[in-house]
Amino acid sequence: MAGFFDLKARKDAAATNGSSSKAAPVKETNRLQPWVEKYRPKNLSDVTAQDHTITVLQRTLQSSNLPHMLFYGPPGTGKTSTILALAKELYGPELIKTRVLELNASDERGISIVREKVKDFARMQLSQPTAAYRKLYPCPPYKIIILDEADSMTQDAQSALRRTMETYSKITRFCLICNYVTRIIDPLASRCSKFRFKSLDQGNAVKRVEEIAQKEGVKMEDGAVDTLIRCSEGDLRKAITFLQSAARLVGAVGIQDKDEDSMDIDDDSNGKIVTVKSIEDIAGVIPEETIEKLFKAMQPKSKGLVYEAVSNTVTDMVADGWSATQVVTQLYQSVLYNDLIPDVQKNKITLVFSEVDKRLVDGSDEHLTILDLSLRISNILAGA
Amino acid sequence: MALLVDKHRPRSLDQLTYHKDLSERLRSLAQSGDFPHLLVYGPSGAGKKTRIVATLKELYGPGVEKIKIDSRVFQTTSNRKLEFNIVASVYHLEITPSDVGNYDRVVVQDLLKEVAQTQQVDQSAKQKFKIVVINEADHLTRDAQAALRRTMEKYSPNLRLILLANSTANIIAPIRSRTLLVRVPAPTEAEICTVLAKSGKKEGFPVARELEMRIARESGRNLRRALLMYEAVHAQNEKVTNTTPIPPPDWEALLSVIAAEICAEHSPARILQVRAKLYDLLTHCIPPTTILKVLTFKLIPMVDDKLKAEIIRWSAFYEHRVRMGTKVIFHLEAFVAKFMRVVEEFEMDEGF
Ligand SMILES: Nc1ncnc2c1ncn2[C@@H]1O[C@H](COP(=O)(O)OP(=O)(O)OP(=O)(O)O)[C@@H](O)[C@H]1O
Numbered sequence: 001m002a003g004f005f006d007l008k009a010r011k012d013a014a015a016t017n018g019s020s021s022k023a024a025p026v027k028e029t030n031r032l033q034p035w036v037e038k039y040r041p042k043n044l045s046d047v048t049a050q051d052h053t054i055t056v057l058q059r060t061l062q063s064s065n066l067p068h069m070l071f072y073g074p075p076g077t078g079k080t081s082t083i084l085a086l087a088k089e090l091y092g093p094e095l096i097k098t099r100v101l102e103l104n105a106s107d108e109r110g111i112s113i114v115r116e117k118v119k120d121f122a123r124m125q126l127s128q129p130t131a132a133y134r135k136l137y138p139c140p141p142y143k144i145i146i147l148d149e150a151d152s153m154t155q156d157a158q159s160a161l162r163r164t165m166e167t168y169s170k171i172t173r174f175c176l177i178c179n180y181v182t183r184i185i186d187p188l189a190s191r192c193s194k195f196r197f198k199s200l201d202q203g204n205a206v207k208r209v210e211e212i213a214q215k216e217g218v219k220m221e222d223g224a225v226d227t228l229i230r231c232s233e234g235d236l237r238k239a240i241t242f243l244q245s246a247a248r249l250v251g252a253v254g255i256q257d258k259d260e261d262s263m264d265i266d267d268d269s270n271g272k273i274v275t276v277k278s279i280e281d282i283a284g285v286i287p288e289e290t291i292e293k294l295f296k297a298m299q300p301k302s303k304g305l306v307y308e309a310v311s312n313t314v315t316d317m318v319a320d321g322w323s324a325t326q327v328v329t330q331l332y333q334s335v336l337y338n339d340l341i342p343d344v345q346k347n348k349i350t351l352v353f354s355e356v357d358k359r360l361v362d363g364s365d366e367h368l369t370i371l372d373l374s375l376r377i378s379n380i381l382a383g384a
Numbered sequence: 385m386a387l388l389v390d391k392h393r394p395r396s397l398d399q400l401t402y403h404k405d406l407s408e409r410l411r412s413l414a415q416s417g418d419f420p421h422l423l424v425y426g427p428s429g430a431g432k433k434t435r436i437v438a439t440l441k442e443l444y445g446p447g448v449e450k451i452k453i454d455s456r457v458f459q460t461t462s463n464r465k466l467e468f469n470i471v472a473s474v475y476h477l478e479i480t481p482s483d484v485g486n487y488d489r490v491v492v493q494d495l496l497k498e499v500a501q502t503q504q505v506d507q508s509a510k511q512k513f514k515i516v517v518i519n520e521a522d523h524l525t526r527d528a529q530a531a532l533r534r535t536m537e538k539y540s541p542n543l544r545l546i547l548l549a550n551s552t553a554n555i556i557a558p559i560r561s562r563t564l565l566v567r568v569p570a571p572t573e574a575e576i577c578t579v580l581a582k583s584g585k586k587e588g589f590p591v592a593r594e595l596e597m598r599i600a601r602e603s604g605r606n607l608r609r610a611l612l613m614y615e616a617v618h619a620q621n622e623k624v625t626n627t628t629p630i631p632p633p634d635w636e637a638l639l640s641v642i643a644a645e646i647c648a649e650h651s652p653a654r655i656l657q658v659r660a661k662l663y664d665l666l667t668h669c670i671p672p673t674t675i676l677k678v679l680t681f682k683l684i685p686m687v688d689d690k691l692k693a694e695i696i697r698w699s700a701f702y703e704h705r706v707r708m709g710t711k712v713i714f715h716l717e718a719f720v721a722k723f724m725r726v727v728e729e730f731e732m733d734e735g736f
């Protein structure tokens with residue numbers, strides 16, 4: 001890969017770019033991080049909305065005796081953040097380097113490799129902290145092995161892990177992390193204390209998002225925070241990314257070194273506020289009118305007309321790039337909460353949704369699938 | 385000779401003629417310095433890649449256009465050697481992991497870590513991070529996607545990803561959670577006409593608005609296809625006017641023939657005859673989904689209104705089968721047989 005890793009070539013290119021880029025001031029690194037990383041909880045008490053888990057962990061922190069652990073829950077709920085924060089509180093910034101081993105899905109995790117890595121790590125001499133350091137951090141006499149994203153480990157690799165866990169249980173603690181607890185084999189799961197990470201609920205997530213918005217100086221329209229939380233479906237990481245992008249989009253955040261002559265994105269009279277609409281845009285929410293239009297097209301009329309109308313609308317929606325899963329979710333909402341549709345029909349419609357969801361997960365063509373869904377709903381609405 | 389598609393490709397965000405608001409959004413992200421990981425999705429031919437290349441230029445300046453193609457060799461755990469091509473500038477690289485099929489995880493795993501661990505050497509680079517563009521991200525295996533998860537978090541000071549996909553459906557939730565989703569709609573027919581007219585002017589083609597409109601409509605809002613059709617019309621005709629016919633690609637013409645044959649006669653003999661043609665299409669690497677879809681939409685106008693929904697239903701059904709099964713031809717043929725059956729039964733009922 002000459003180009004990329006070759007210094008000379010890079011310097012040359014730097015020279016061609018030189019005049020424009022030299023002017024750029026050195027910026028503080030923190031500002032350059034995506035907000036999700038910038039606001040990753042630094043210690044256990046920073047972790048929001050997982051009160052039960054955090055209380056238990058804080059207690060073990062004091063007793064300094066840790067069980068093997070299994071964290072599970074949907075993406076962006078704080079699993080990785082929690083174990084990293086816990087490790088930091090146990091060992092402090094120095095000792096953490098030698099006492100904690102993190103293996104995730106980006107590492108080779110075949111049976112023999114995990115065994116080897118764990119063996120080497122477990123056998124490494126425990127470095128002893130100074131007395132002064134010990135005052136600051138508990139530094140318990142064991143090491144922690146984090147197996148993050150463990151649901152991507154094969155069953156065989158998991159089985160092999162059982163022995164390894166037992167062999168080194170005096171000097172190591174394991175923490176397994178996954179999204180789906182059912183993907184972890186029973187014998188392994190039963191050796192661990194389980195901690196469920198809940199999807200973040202309204203109240204708590206709102207608090208965290210508001211806190212970040214305030215620190216970044218982002219102004220939000222009334223209801224914008226609620227929209228943000230609703231669109232991110234309990235995933236705080238998503239919520240933070242949406243917030244950052246919305247802020248950038250409207251320029252609602254002070255970009256200090258912005259060129260004078262660069263385009264002004266937003267009218268100043270609008271006050272550079274993050275609006276509900278801008279958040280829905282970013283979150284890929286389909287506008288109400290579009291769903292409404294599809295629903296209208298599905299209403300019973302003469303057969304040929306229905307097909308025409310539905311097929312045209314669907315073709316447009318597909319070309320507009322709306323994701324099929326989003327269409328399905330929103331259409332489901334609008335059909336099921338529509339009081340004008342009799343229950344018998346709703347029952348039948350639900351069955352269609354179930355089938356369609358499965359097909360989409362299997363990777364079926366989105367255009368055909370959505371068209372089929374719409375025509376079948378239409379058929380049911382017509383009383384078939 | 386470069387194709388029109390490449391020759392007149394816009395090179396900066398300013399030059400993009402449609403979705404101006406999206407261009408502004410990308411610009412504001414590029415200028416902010418804390419650029420997030422992106423997942424860019426939209427139908428093919430909507431101009432995703434062009435837009436991303438323009439964004440890279442906004443991020444790094446013209447140096448990003450000096451690209452090179454490198455060939456790398458990766459080794460799997462079973463000691464298999466994989467050859468893999470990388471398009472790279474000093475600031476970014478572009479990869480298509482689906483080229484190596486099920487071994488994509490090895491590539492993603494090794495390459496990204498390597499990139500992440502080398503600092504941006506160009507001290508005056510506008511961004512501290514480098515970018516890896518991943519084409520056809522929706523074809524990444526689950527394992528490869530899982531391998532991206534912690535890498536995207538851990539190395540985010542040094543590395544940002546831009547994933548390109550036709551749809552988000554095959555992207556696992558943890559990856560969707562780690563990226564900002566950017567939807568790129570296909571241009572409207574009017575927008576396509578504008579691009580065609582502009583290209584035509586540069587080439588000195590005679591003005592033919594109605595022809596452009598016809599192409600835009602037939603392209604199915606696919607700009608790449610529209611430009612190719614536009615160029616083909618001019619290459620194949622001495623004199624191009626508003627009424628010049630637009631030749632369909634060979635494979636599409638063949639599908640029209642198949643559709644007509646299926647409608648004309650409903651018999652096992654006919655199925656056999658059609659099978660040979662379907663095989664032909666498959667051996668020419670026309671994707672099975674495309675075959676099924678195009679065939680379906682050619683059949684639809686030929687059947688009674690009352691049957692349309694049912695035909696779509698079976699088409700969707702067999703398309704799913706094609707995905708899940710291993711023998712494509714079985715399912716294509718089953719669709720043909722089903723179609724004949726449905727039409728036959730309908731005609732009996734109606735008392736033909
Ligand atoms: N409970 C929480 N409290 C505070 N911040 C959180 C919490 N959950 C998530 N976040 C934010 O989201 C980001 C991602 O969280 P984290 O990496 O812990 O998720 P995860 O549960 O490991 O997700 P995945 O299953 O996708 O790996 C953090 O950097 C932080 O900014």
Ligand SMILES: [Mg+2]
Pocket residue numbers: 079080081148
């Ligand atoms: Mg995690």
